[in-house]
Amino acid sequence: MEITGTINHGVREKHVAVFAFPFASHPSLLLTLARKLASAAPNVVFSFFNTETSNKALFSDQLVYENILPYNVWDGIPKDYVFQGKPVEEINLFLAEAEEEFRRVLKVAEVDIGLKVSCLVVDAFLWFSGDVADEMNIPWVAFWTAGASSLSAHFYTDLIREKTAELKGSVRPEDEIADLIPGLSKVRLGDLPSGVVFGNIESPFSTMLHKMGRALPRATAVPLNSFQDLDPDLTKSLSSKLKNFLNIGPFNLMSKQTQSLKSDDEFSCISWLENKKPRSIAYISFGTTFKPPPHEILELAEALEETKTPFLWSISKDSEKHFPQGFLERISANGTGKVVPWAPQVQVLEHFAIGVFVTHGGWSSVLESIGVGVPMICRPLVGDQQINTWMIESVWEIGVRIEGGTFTKHGTRCALEQVLSGDGLSERLKEKIETLKNLAHKAAEPNGSSNQNFKTLVDVVTGATL
The missing domain is CATH 3.40.50.2000 (Glycogen Phosphorylase B;)
Structure with a gap:
């Protein structure tokens, strides 16, 4: 187990575990959130669970965080595995092993750090982590990396499928524009994320998102990388269904660090x-x-x-x-x-x-x-x-x-x-x-809605509101 940081910042009071979905921009966005939380709660240690490849990309020699410790989980790819070129093959392999792997390494981190985990902060894709939090009797914070419209599509999947059942027989059902999502007066069916109505709705990835949508009402908080005034009606609808539905973005305005250590000198x-x-x-x-x-x-x-x-x-x-x-x-x-x-x-x-x-x-x-x-x-x-x-x-x-x-x-x-x-x-x-x-x-100003929502999130994560 490689750990690329050491905790020496004050007294360790609590241990928060962070579960990443190790694909595309998901891990970097979750680390941005973890960094903000770690800065706001310097006496809390954050264990960051991610695949080895993704952790190596995130935690370079120049980027070591005093109270964030990376832990590697297996990516699910067997030794000598030959990829067959199937869509999202790597994701499906990871998902098949993810729950068992996160549970296993969580125990390692608790022993290593010497503190029981007091809160789970996870990529919302990893819906099973809600069961882990329930078993441990700790808060479950499910972070949505995108906007309210896509989250609504997954949260209301059952309702959408019910409403669209009669449209499936039309010549081009994907071009139908209908009132399907509370808080969004109309949407084109073909613009719903794949797996909600069209595509392979039984694939591991689609199943994961469907289960996530059903599990979210159990979450202690659902923060997302957006701002309230972008989607006020969707925010109102989701706030009525979810506890602590918190717009805490845009991260590009909320976080002052530069987007990359890379210099523009080479390409000008x-x-x-x-x-x-x-x-x-x-x-x-x-x-x-x-x-x-x-x-x-x-x-x-x-x-x-x-x-x-x-x-x-x-x-x-x-x-x-x-x-x-x-x-x-x-x-x-x-x-x-x-x-x-x-x-x-x-x-x-x-x-x-x-x-x-x-x-x-x-x-x-x-x-x-x-x-x-x-x-x-x-x-x-x-x-x-x-x-x-x-x-x-x-x-x-x-x-x-x-x-x-x-x-x-x-x-x-x-x-x-x-x-x-x-x-x-x-x-x-x-x-x-x-x-x-x-x-x-x-929204990103010190007294703006996103900063106020972030303070609420810090209270949830550190246990100040419990």
Whole structure:
């Protein structure tokens, strides 16, 4: 068992265990929450349970936290296992062993630290941890890393399935728009997360989310990375069903630490933006986990070139082979575009030159865009990105979905014109997102709603309210 920190900060009074879901951005967001809690409660020791690979990425030599100790749980991958290329194969292997593994290592940590665990703070995906907390007779804090709309879809899954049963026979049921979720007047069925109505609803991942939705009313608190004024009606609905439903975000505004230790010196994104016209640049990034298929990368590149839209595109090196022939040479020669394997996203979005964010609609990216007032063009890929895109286009009206849901030259051209043209729609998008930006910043102020909610959460975690 590798431990990369030592507790020497005051007297250890309590021991809080933190269970991570070790995929995509989930562990880093949970660690951000753990760091905030550890800072607010310096005499509490936090044991952070995660896979070895994920822990190594989070707890580097430069990032050691005095009262947070990482513990490794098995990822569920047998020795000499050969991956078969099935969807979410790695996740399914982890889920098959997760409960037993977390229980096992929890006992190790209690002996190691010398304190019984007094509270569980977990990624809400790990619904079984509610049973663990019940058995230990301690508070269960289930953290939702995304927004109220996606959480509502999983919380109200049984109700949604009941309401949509009669729509299954229609020609294109995914295009049906209906009143399905309390607090959300309408939503397109096809924008609900996969596994709620469509997709493999019996898969381990879908089953996990369904069980999570049913288990959440037992939680002592359900914090989420959002702010109250973004979804007031959804917040009101969920608050009536869940104890201590607490909007404690956006994390990108609440946490002052830099987003990465990585420097922009190597790729010079910010200096490249310096001499560009205000609000003229399209910033393009689809996160680090998924990406559009090769033919869509080609269509997007061709649309950017044909429309002469200046852009900064963060994309992995191995995806560059899908660009049109000579694309990189031409954009470099005429200065219209820059392609990098990594960009300091928050600093890029904050730059005056950025006029639109072309994104997958992942929740952290959505909050970062709202936080700086940059409208979005969305091409959702997986998970909550579909319903996030519905909210962006149809509820908050701060961006547009790419026509047909996939990149084509025509659809991309239309979307770029809509957002960057400066006409009526473009101005409305900017006005709407500017309003949300101000509300987000207000929530993150010392006396704002998110900070007040965080204080409530600290009381729950430390036992001050019990």
